[in-house]
Amino acid sequence: MTPSPVFILAIESSCDDTAAAVLQNDKVLSNIVANQLIHTEFGGVVPELASRAHQQNIVPVIDAALKKAEVTKEQLSAVAFTQGPGLMGSLLVGSSFAKSISMALNIPLIAVNHMHAHILAHFIAEEGFEKPIFPFLALTISGGHTQIVVVRDFFDMEIIGETTDDAVGEAFDKSAKILGLPYPGGPLIDKYAQLGNPKAFAFTKPRVPGLNFSFSGLKTAVLYFIQKKVAENPNFIEENRNDICASIQYTIVEILMDKLKLAVKETGINQIAIGGGVSANSGIRKTLKEAEQKYGWKTFIPKFEYTTDNAAMIGIVGYQKYLNEKFENNSVISKARIQF
Structure with missing residues (x-):
């Protein structure tokens, strides 16, 4: 009997990129990133502007990720999000949205360390890339x-x-x-x-x-x-x-x-x-x-698109945590600094 596929919705909002991805097991079906060009004129990321831009971008980015993956929200097995490290205001936008989806769909909530995700991006199933x-x-x-x-x-x-x-x-x-x-x-x-x-x-x-x-x-x-x-x-x-x-x-x-x-x-x-x-x-x-x-x-x-901040890398950690039932409840908090 073939096991049912696991569909992970992943959200990344640690800095100035709003990203969402959908994975089927370890394969990326979609990986959408909205960049924030507003910071260029300031010569660096402005935290307050970043969190506002995340609020504007997160709904259309998640919608685009689901549509490109051709996966409905009812098919989702779990939602994974970046818990930290990062800018607190930015992290809160992603975690709040992930908690809402988890509650609304009654699916597991998975917290991901951003730095772990950069490392485990190598385990995304990608043709031509060895793990x-x-x-x-x-x-x-x-x-x-x-x-x-x-x-x-x-x-x-x-x-x-x-x-x-x-x-x-x-x-x-x-x-x-x-x-x-x-x-x-x-x-x-x-x-x-x-x-x-x-x-x-x-x-x-x-x-x-x-x-x-x-x-x-x-x-x-x-x-x-x-x-x-x-x-x-x-x-x-x-x-x-x-x-x-x-x-x-x-x-x-x-x-x-x-x-x-x-x-x-x-x-x-x-x-x-x-x-x-x-x-x-x-x-x-x-x-x-x-x-x-x-x-x-x-x-x-890794493939170029998995090197910069993206949600696919959050999703691959989410998939591994799903297999090991490493879930969180809604009391989980975002952390600007997080223990490795």
């Missing part, structure tokens, strides 16, 4: 997080290294701001870096013991370097933009790789999976793929 085998090392890199995690099972994870100050995404975005590039600047640094010489300018890598990271010193080094060069030549940035971006990106990738090499040495695990918005960066992807040949690693890079 990692436990245990593996996850490098989770985003605007708010930089972590190396030992992943022993779907629900057994341990952070063995993390940033002591800025996250890697901040290092990209703040460096871009210094160069006069608009927000979000990380993708623009990547774009210009592909046209430049990565060894044109040398930036000192921070000396941080163990597996932890630090990016605030690099940001300061970039600032002082640019101020000095612009004082000598007002057109320095314009004349050297590609090389500056390539050099910044090269330094950041080197910092990440140094820690990964140490993590592999210390744990004996040579399966590496990356996740989070910054894993879309072409320099990081290229260097990781080269590491397969260079160090004998097995590397896993």
